[in-house]
Amino acid sequence: MGLLSNRVTRESLKPGDHIYSWRAAYIYAHHGIYIGDDKVIHFTRRGQEVGTGTVLDVLLISSGPARREHCPTCCPPDEANGVVSSCLNCFLAGGALYRFEYSVNPSLFLAKARGGTCTLAVSDPNDDVVHRAKYLLENGFGCYNVFKNNCEDFAIYCKTGLLVVDQGTIGRSGQAASIIGGPLAAVLSTPLRLVTTNVYGMAATAVGVYCASRYAADIGMRRDVVKISVEDLTRRLAAGLLQVVEPQISVNLGRQSPQFLSH
Template identity: 90%
Template sequence: MGLLSNRVVKESLKPGDHIYSWRTAYIYAHHGIYVGNDTVIHFTRRGQEVGTGTVLDVLLLSSGPARAQACPTCTPPDEDHGVVSSCLNCFLSGGVLYRFEYAVNPALFLAKARGGTCTLAVADPDDVVVHRAKYLLENGFGCYNVFKNNCEDFTIYCKTGLLVLDQGTMGQSGQAVSIIGGPLAAVLSTPLRLVTTNIYGMAATAVGVYCASRYAADIGMRRDVTKVSVEDLTRRLATGQLQVIEPQIVARPAH
């Protein structure tokens, strides 16, 4: 894995890979699970990749590349839930192909300034990942929310089986943490102006706060997660019982 880029060629893909493509001038990336035969299963807001109800929707939709024309192999965007199957070209929508990395060491994780490209968490076997993705294609992944239940949350769940228990907090998505963490770090470093005018010191503090927030919020480090089978997940989503899952001890990667 490169320090600045996880770019790959499609010939290197194997079923079970978590892939993504940047949209909107590297502000936002769309994620999915490659399941073989040039096919990707991914989670959308019924054909859209955003859903904040704010001006952010306009930014993300208007600045991205034009969506590829629908083809016979792709799920129509007006299905009754947001998990869809697309050919690789339609998934990329003119963008570049990248592969998300798992079980990276902490130093490399922190060196990646942009969230949503790697995680400390360990991935499950590829056949398990593909099974989860195909099962959710048939049964859905709940309601889309750009900060709590988005395309990256979907793919991380497919890869690890891990879910955040408290639906009132941030989801698994690293890019959502980056979107919120940057402004938060700037706010938290502002009090330094009361004791120093050194812009470099304030910048270093902001970077430190940002890195610490990314590290603590990574799915591989959080304690508010549990391993949930895909069959149990869909049953609980159907009955609204997701939040009553009891936390389990989740093995952490050794670094």
């Protein structure tokens, strides 16, 4: 893997790897956990879903696997669950294979301007990652939400066990942070037009705001997360103690003390 690309070969994969493949002309990447034997567990838009009411709902329809006819490896999808097991070919849907990076240093994180490719957070041992993925395959991962609980959020949880407890902010997804961070940078840099007409200065400020928002929203930097076992997570979901609320396009640039929100 290099500075600009996380592309890897199939032969380099090992159980517990967080992998992804770009979809819809590189607009969106679909993420999952490789568990070995050519199988990937991933979270899709099947079952319950909180939509955005925007064009994103159309663009992200490709989040599911492109299941081939009579594929002997892929498990029949559970329409009420959303977590599925697919063969690697169906997961990739004809796209290239990439591996998500963990424990990257801040300079590398910021150099990879596109979100959803790496994180500052530390990954847990691969055995723990595979256990979480298989457990969630049987028990589900809650309601799919583009900004708060998507396929990247699923993979990051499997890798780290970290859960965002403040449901008023975005989830763990670097893609969501990038989608929100772009408009945020544009909005916050707009007042500069009142004091300068230097387009380069405004562009530099917008880039700076974008990078700061991505950095602050990364799962490895946030304080609004807690470590929670997969068994406890599914119990809370079943009991209705955790929920995904309607998406609010906002980024928490500060740090908060973690606390569980229940209803």
